[in-house]
Every structure is written in structure tokens, then in C-alpha cells.
Amino acid sequence: MLHKRCYRKSNTYGFPEETSDMALVSHEGLIQQPSKKLRVIKDSLTCPDGSKCPNGQTCCKDSTDAYACCPMPEATCCEDRVHCCPKGYTCDTSKGSCKQGNSSIALAVKEPTFSQVREFSVPEPDVSENNSIPCPGGAVSCPNQYTCCEIQSGGYGCCPMSQAVCCADRIHCCPHNYRCDVQAGTCTKGDKVLAWFSKQPAISKQVAAPLPENKVTCPDRSTCPSGQTCCENRLGHYACCPLPRAVCCSDKMHCCPEDYTCDVGSGTCSQGTDILTWFTKAPSTPAPVVREVTCPDHSTCPSGQTCCADQEGGYSCCPLPQAVCCSDKLHCCPEGYTCDVSAGRCNKGEHVLTFFKKQPSKPVTAAVGDIMCPDQSTCPSESTCCEDEEGHYECCPLPEAVCCSDKLHCCPTGFICDVSAGKCNMSSVVISWFTKQPSKSAPVLRDTTCPDQSTCPSGQTCCEDQQGGYACCPLPQAVCCSDKLHCCPEGYTCDVSAGRLHCCPSGYTCDVSAGRCNKGNEFVALFTKQPAIPALAVNDVVCPDQSSCPSGSTCCETEEGGYGCCPLLNAVCCSDKVHCCPEGYTCDVSQGTCNKGKDTLAFVKKQPATPAPAVSDVTCPDQSVCPSGSTCCLNQQGGYGCCPVPHVR
Structure with a gap:
């Protein structure tokens, strides 16, 4: 468990050249969490005095007859009660090394952080008034075996070690007999250099709460203690390696110190001739579930905020928990304060704060201003x-x-x-x-409500039918044709002359006799719409992912890896996976056009495909079929067409 702060000229750690012996791992003043009742640690090791060390470490007595944690399994505890060595090694305290026969392992004094590496496991702090250390003034206290240190605000914080040295910056502290190097941000004692420690908030006499701890957030939002490393486990979640910047082993159960290599076959960590037993990961803390606050009008505010009535009769969010809502319906104050609307401030005895301004709450559906x-x-x-x-x-x-x-x-x-x-x-x-x-996830699209309060599936268009009601065109923002039977894609115009049903792009004119759409010297073949599906003759086009497109269209792969529908028969799918061109044309993605000789057309945009249906097609009385979720309706020819709405009349 090495760290780059260690030095040896001959390798990346820069340990002094004059000794290649293993520098003893110091646990003097290096504390992880005093007493593990502040958080649950699974598979922890209980020391003889009732304190705990993480699984895979070793309890060793310290100079105070308490226990500290050596960050190695089955380690050798040295007689000086300050250091330890790996299993099978012996302590040579005179040379500050660990030896095994003729071999030695070059280790250095590691740079600890709070909740990291070599840790004191002091007795569990009892934060009750009888078992805590009162700080000067008596207003706050620190857990037993902590040290009260003055903080920048003039109060006191708790240094997580006994008889600590309080640093002059009033933020950090160092172990007993160490000196604060404020410029370097370290604790020094002779040749030993440690990273300094951050103080923790003191405990108010009125509220004996557990101490907060810094955490590392893993990719799945679970957390590990500060100074540890998130490593993926076999379930695809994350566990905690008790080392900073550790190497996560491929077995997804163990880890090694930075710059070491995992040897899964032998269960060791290696770096050249240095070999260590590998480390077992501990479970991470699951991410907390954060719930929104629901206001009386069913709008919502973020967790930890307060719903306050606003001037419009709705609710806004005060960015404080259990806040006081001011009578002007614009501002709010912290809990325990009173609103002074005339002065624009919050009062509590001699304490005066500026008003807090409320933020809009989140409506039931996404707000327009989102x-x-x-x-x-x-x-x-x-x-x-x-x-x-x-x-x-x-x-x-x-x-x-x-x-x-x-x-x-x-x-x-x-x-x-x-x-x-x-x-x-x-x-x-x-x-x-x-x-x-x-953030708020992209909303799930809902059915489209027609003027007569009937509905069409999301992505379809309500078009008036011949009965005075509404039917569904299976295209978004479609053009409803005047015959009240057909529809065309957005940007197209309907040609229902002579009983023929065609669609041309917007800006083109229909030349039915020539079977094409004209625009100056440009032309494109007419798009003939399909009637309702006759018996087994015309069916939806099934795409490779089992989604479907309307008959007469073409499945084209999308950017997301699924399929969309090009509203053209036998269309050419463009390489940008967004557009398509008529049959016989080529896509010019750089210009956004479809080309065929001298003919140039604007790109056609694909529409979303219909997901694979869960149930079978609907069979009409004449044995023709309609897609699942639609209704068989008599057409003008005496057969049946498909209304894309279930159970219509």
C-alpha cells in the first residue's frame, strides 16, 4: 500500500537509495473512522477492545494500549507498537524495515488521509455528554480521544485523534508530536511526512449527532470512505478498496496499491521484486433515495426545500427545509426566524439575515421554461x-x-x-x-387528444373523418386530406383529383398524367398512398428489430441503433441515419439533398417506427386484417379499412 508521496530514487516511490529495506508502515496518528458505529461496515474485524478494523486488516496494539488497524491480513505487529509488517515478515525496528530471510521489501511510510490506509481504530466514540470531551466555553464537545481545535469562525471543531496539534490555519491538525507545515499542507516529524487532517464539526450539547464523513462517489452513485477507491464487483455494482487510487483486479473481488499489478493466480500484488498479499474490497454505501416534496397543488420542490404559496395562487420552492413562508408570498426565512417584510429580512433575536427568494416549483408536467x-x-x-x-x-x-x-x-x-x-x-x-x-428524465410521450376528446397514439395526428368525428393518421404533424379519408406527411400536399390519391413535397405541384411532382426543373415520382390493409395483401413492414413501419414505407436504421420509417417505398437510407431519399436517388449528406443526375431534391426525414406489437393482428369480418390496437371499419367499396384507434364506433 504505497503512495507517491513516498520517495525512493531507484523507483517511482523515491525511497532513499541507502536502504532498500521495507520501511515500516506507521499507524501513529493515522486514523480512519474512530469507532465504526457511526456507519455500518459489513464483514468488519472486531479488536479485543471492541473497536473494529475493516475485513482483511489486522488489529495491532498501539502505544496507548488501544488498538489500531494494520492494512494487511494476518500482519506481524511490531514490538514498538507503532509499525507492522506483512505476514511472514519480521520487524527490524532498528533499520525500519520488514525482512523475510534474505529478501526485503521496499515499503515507505504511506501518506494517509482520513478514512484511508493505515488507521487507528480507537474505541467507539460515545457522543453522549458523559463520554465526550467538552471544548472551551462548554457549548460544544468532541468524541472521546478526539481533540478540540479552534476553527476559523471562532468556534471549535474536532481533530480525529487524541492530543493532536492544532494547525495555525484553523482548518487542519496533525498527530501528537508532529509539526504543522501550513505551506506544504503536511505534518512533519523528523523525516516523516504525513498529509494533514481536516477537522470535523464539533457536537452541540443539544444534538449528539454522528460525525459526517467525506466520501468518494462511485459511478453507480454508491459511496466509499474518503481515501478509498471504487472498484466494480461481480454484480456490476461498486465496492470499496481500502487504498487511494488503487488498481482494481480483474477477479472483481480484490485490489492492489497504486502502480502494483494484480496476480490473480497467486492472489498477490507485485511490483518488480516486491510482492504483497492483495486486498479484499468492502461493500460500498448505496446511494440515498432522494424524494421530491409534493406541494398542495401537486407541483413539486426538490428534497430539502419547502413549498410556499405564491402570488399567483400556486406554490414556489423556498431553498430551505421547514422554512417560514413570508406574507408577501415572494420570500421565506429559515426555521425559527420571523419575516420582517417591510425591512426585507429574517429576524431571530439579534440575528438578522437577508430574505431568501423562492424559486418556481416543478409543475406536474414539464414547465415551459425548463x-x-x-x-x-x-x-x-x-x-x-x-x-x-x-x-x-x-x-x-x-x-x-x-x-x-x-x-x-x-x-x-x-x-x-x-x-x-x-x-x-x-x-x-x-x-x-x-x-x-x-435532472428530469425526458418525458414519456402520451396520447394525442383530438378536438372531440377522442385520442390518438403518441406520434400520430388527429384528422377529421367523414362521420364528423376524428380518426388517426399514423404520422406526426400530418396533413389531413380533404377527402377526410387520407393524409400525407408533414410538408406535403394532398392531390385527391380524379379519385387518385397522391402526395407531393411542399412547394411541388402534382403532375398526375406524368406520375411525378414538379418544381421548376426538379421532379420526383408521385407518392401513392396505400389503402387500408386488405386480406393478407398489404401488411406493415416489419423491421429487423421487430418494430414496424406503415405499408409503402421503408425501414431505415437510426442513430440510436433502432429503426425509423422513411415514408417512401424502396427508399435509399442515408448514411447520417436521419434522412432518406427516393428509390434511384443517392444521398448527398453534406448538402442535405437527394440527387439523380441533374435532379436534386431536399432530404426526406424518417419517422419513428412502431414498436413490435405485444398481441396479434385484428381480423375483420371479411377475413382481412388490421394491426393490433386498431379497429376494422367498413369502407366506401364495401370492404374493411383500419382505423388506427382501438374499439371505435
């Missing part, structure tokens, strides 16, 4: 679509925001993301960055 993201999901107005780690999009609650490179956070416009510090910077102004919210 922002459409590139993946067709939507974000509320005045927010920004930012790509997430999976390539989808989430919502930054700021207009024209800067999306940070970690794909989790964002900053206001004009600011720069400081990913290492978790801040937004603009010159000397530094603010905390913002966490993105999930």
Missing part, C-alpha cells in the same frame, strides 16, 4: 445542464454556471472551480462550490 439538456433530460429555468460521470446530465442550480471537471459540482458564472480545495474562486473571492441536482 432547459433541455443534450440528452433530452430537463433542468429548471435559471439552472445549467452539466454532464455527470456517466455521460448524462444533471442540474446546477445557477444560471450560466461553470461545470467543474469532477463532474459533480459547479460554480457561478465568472468563477473558477478549484477541485482540489472544493471551492469556487474569483480573484480574492472564495466560496464553497455547489452540488448538482438530478
Whole structure:
């Protein structure tokens, strides 16, 4: 379990050339989580004093007679109670190395982070008043074996180790007997260099809550403790390797330190002549289910916000939990505060805050002002679509925001993301960055409601029929023909003269005698519509993915890998997988035209195919058939046609 902060001139770790022995793994002051009752850890190892270490590690007594965790299975605990060595090795504390026969392994003092690598496993902190350390002033306390350190706001935070050194920046701390190097962000003790520790919030006497912990978010939204690595498991989910920037092994059960190679056959991690037992991953914490708040008018606000009545009689969202809604129906205040509408502020004794402005709630259907993201999901107005780690999009609650490179956070416009510090910077102004919210998935299309309140399937067009009602044209935004029986694709005109039924593109004229559509020197063959399906004669065109297109059209592959319908018989499918051309023409994708000699036509756009039906076709009384979900209706010739609506009269 090595880290690049270690140094050895002869390899990537830069350990001093004068010794190639294994540097002892120090657990002095390196703490993961004190006491594991703050979170559930499956398959953890219980030490003799009741504290716990992750499975695959070893409990070793420390200098205080408590137990710490050596990050190796069945490790050798050294007599100095500070270091440990891998199984089968012996401790040589005088040389600071681990040896096995004539061989030695070059390890260095690892750079720990909170919840990482070599950890103290101190007794479980009892955050009750009788078992916590009161900080100066008595207003807050820290768990037993923590240290109270002053923070920048003037209060106190908790350093996760006993007798710690509080650093001058009032943010970090170092183990006992170490010195803070504020410029380097490290803790030093002689030649030993450790990354410094961030303090945790102190515990109010009134609320003894568990300490929050920094987490690593995995691609499936589960989390691992800070300083660990998300590795995919055999179920396709993610587990936690107890090492930073670890190598995930191909067996999807184990992992190795950075720059090591997994040897699945022997169950080891290797780097040149260095060989370590590999590490077992621990389960990650599932992503929490975030639910929206439903307002009385059935609109919704994000989780953790409050519905407040607005001036229009609906509801808006106050960006605070259990907020106080002000009487002006525009603003709100935090819980426990009162609204001072005349002064535009929130009051609580001597505390005065500026009013909070409410945001629009999310209506039952997508709001007109929603922002459409590139993946067709939507974000509320005045927010920004930012790509997430999976390539989808989430919502930054700021207009024209800067999306940070970690794909989790964002900053206001004009600011720069400081990913290492978790801040937004603009010159000397530094603010905390913002966490993105999930976007709203692309809505599921619903049936089209006709003027007489009948409905047509999504993607079809209501056209008036000869009975004074409405029928469904199986095309979106179609042109309804004057005979009230037929329809043409969008952008086409109907020619019902002489009882012949043709469609020509918009801007063309029908030349029925020549069987073509004319526009200046350009022409294209007429598109003859198909009647309702006679007995077994004309059926929908079944595409390779079992979706279907109307008879007389052509299945063409789409960009998404499915199929769409070109409204032309025997059409040519263009390589852009969006358009098509008539038979005999070639696609000019760069110009967006169909070419045949000197004839040039505009591209024809494909329509969505109909998914494969779940049930069989409908058989009409004359034994002709109609597609499932439609109705057999008598036509003018005494036979049957298909109305694309189920159970019509």
C-alpha cells in the first residue's frame, strides 16, 4: 500500500537509495473512522477492545494500549507498537524495515488521509455528554480521544485523534508530536511526512449527532470512505478498496496499491521484486433515495426545500427545509426566524439575515421554461445542464454556471472551480462550490387528444373523418386530406383529383398524367398512398428489430441503433441515419439533398417506427386484417379499412 508521496530514487516511490529495506508502515496518528458505529461496515474485524478494523486488516496494539488497524491480513505487529509488517515478515525496528530471510521489501511510510490506509481504530466514540470531551466555553464537545481545535469562525471543531496539534490555519491538525507545515499542507516529524487532517464539526450539547464523513462517489452513485477507491464487483455494482487510487483486479473481488499489478493466480500484488498479499474490497454505501416534496397543488420542490404559496395562487420552492413562508408570498426565512417584510429580512433575536427568494416549483408536467439538456433530460429555468460521470446530465442550480471537471459540482458564472480545495474562486473571492441536482428524465410521450376528446397514439395526428368525428393518421404533424379519408406527411400536399390519391413535397405541384411532382426543373415520382390493409395483401413492414413501419414505407436504421420509417417505398437510407431519399436517388449528406443526375431534391426525414406489437393482428369480418390496437371499419367499396384507434364506433 504505497503512495507517491513516498520517495525512493531507484523507483517511482523515491525511497532513499541507502536502504532498500521495507520501511515500516506507521499507524501513529493515522486514523480512519474512530469507532465504526457511526456507519455500518459489513464483514468488519472486531479488536479485543471492541473497536473494529475493516475485513482483511489486522488489529495491532498501539502505544496507548488501544488498538489500531494494520492494512494487511494476518500482519506481524511490531514490538514498538507503532509499525507492522506483512505476514511472514519480521520487524527490524532498528533499520525500519520488514525482512523475510534474505529478501526485503521496499515499503515507505504511506501518506494517509482520513478514512484511508493505515488507521487507528480507537474505541467507539460515545457522543453522549458523559463520554465526550467538552471544548472551551462548554457549548460544544468532541468524541472521546478526539481533540478540540479552534476553527476559523471562532468556534471549535474536532481533530480525529487524541492530543493532536492544532494547525495555525484553523482548518487542519496533525498527530501528537508532529509539526504543522501550513505551506506544504503536511505534518512533519523528523523525516516523516504525513498529509494533514481536516477537522470535523464539533457536537452541540443539544444534538449528539454522528460525525459526517467525506466520501468518494462511485459511478453507480454508491459511496466509499474518503481515501478509498471504487472498484466494480461481480454484480456490476461498486465496492470499496481500502487504498487511494488503487488498481482494481480483474477477479472483481480484490485490489492492489497504486502502480502494483494484480496476480490473480497467486492472489498477490507485485511490483518488480516486491510482492504483497492483495486486498479484499468492502461493500460500498448505496446511494440515498432522494424524494421530491409534493406541494398542495401537486407541483413539486426538490428534497430539502419547502413549498410556499405564491402570488399567483400556486406554490414556489423556498431553498430551505421547514422554512417560514413570508406574507408577501415572494420570500421565506429559515426555521425559527420571523419575516420582517417591510425591512426585507429574517429576524431571530439579534440575528438578522437577508430574505431568501423562492424559486418556481416543478409543475406536474414539464414547465415551459425548463432547459433541455443534450440528452433530452430537463433542468429548471435559471439552472445549467452539466454532464455527470456517466455521460448524462444533471442540474446546477445557477444560471450560466461553470461545470467543474469532477463532474459533480459547479460554480457561478465568472468563477473558477478549484477541485482540489472544493471551492469556487474569483480573484480574492472564495466560496464553497455547489452540488448538482438530478435532472428530469425526458418525458414519456402520451396520447394525442383530438378536438372531440377522442385520442390518438403518441406520434400520430388527429384528422377529421367523414362521420364528423376524428380518426388517426399514423404520422406526426400530418396533413389531413380533404377527402377526410387520407393524409400525407408533414410538408406535403394532398392531390385527391380524379379519385387518385397522391402526395407531393411542399412547394411541388402534382403532375398526375406524368406520375411525378414538379418544381421548376426538379421532379420526383408521385407518392401513392396505400389503402387500408386488405386480406393478407398489404401488411406493415416489419423491421429487423421487430418494430414496424406503415405499408409503402421503408425501414431505415437510426442513430440510436433502432429503426425509423422513411415514408417512401424502396427508399435509399442515408448514411447520417436521419434522412432518406427516393428509390434511384443517392444521398448527398453534406448538402442535405437527394440527387439523380441533374435532379436534386431536399432530404426526406424518417419517422419513428412502431414498436413490435405485444398481441396479434385484428381480423375483420371479411377475413382481412388490421394491426393490433386498431379497429376494422367498413369502407366506401364495401370492404374493411383500419382505423388506427382501438374499439371505435
